[in-house]
Amino acid sequence: MKPINTAERKKAFTTFLIFYIVTTLVILVAVYFGVQVPFAQNDKLKEQIAKFEKEKQFTENFSGGLADTKKLLDSVNRAGVQPELVDGKISDNLKKLNAMIDNDSTSQKKFFQDLVQNFADLQVAKKQLRDASGKDANLSQYLQQIETLKSDLNQSRSEANALRLQIMSSQK
Secondary structure (H helix, E strand, C coil), X not given: CCCCCHHHHHHHHHHHHHHHHHHHHHHHHHXXXXXXXXXXXXXXXXXXXXXXXXXXXXXXXXXXXHHHHHHHHHHCCCCCCCHHHHHHXXXXXXXXXXXXXXXXXXXXXXXXXXXXXXXXXXXXXXHXXXXXXXXXXXXXXXXXXXXXXXXXXXXXXHHHHHHHHHHHHHHC
């Protein structure tokens, strides 16, 4: 015995099957992306954390080098220090810092390069200050020597005048 509405049943079953498959696919796709997206986000977050840690490590190393250079810059003009030797150490530290900047892919390269340039400018300024202070000391020493020589010259002139008077008085 065959039902009378076989075609309608097949059509209804086919429609049901299509909607069932579409609904199941939507649910499976939602579950798939619900699971995959957090893993992808987790991977991206791990990359960002690794990048941040790398930059943090670079910044710590760079800060240590800057602190050493600053100590040297602070001590270069002190008495009893060989300025040429300390200037050489400062220059070496600045070269190392520049090499660190060039080798790293930090996002703040310009900032770090400006810091190193400022320290180099400070080194040059301190050297000019040493040279200028030495000139001032030499200048005061030379001025004192000029005054001494002027007084000696005046004394010699007065002695010469006295001798001239003696010669003139002895000739008469």
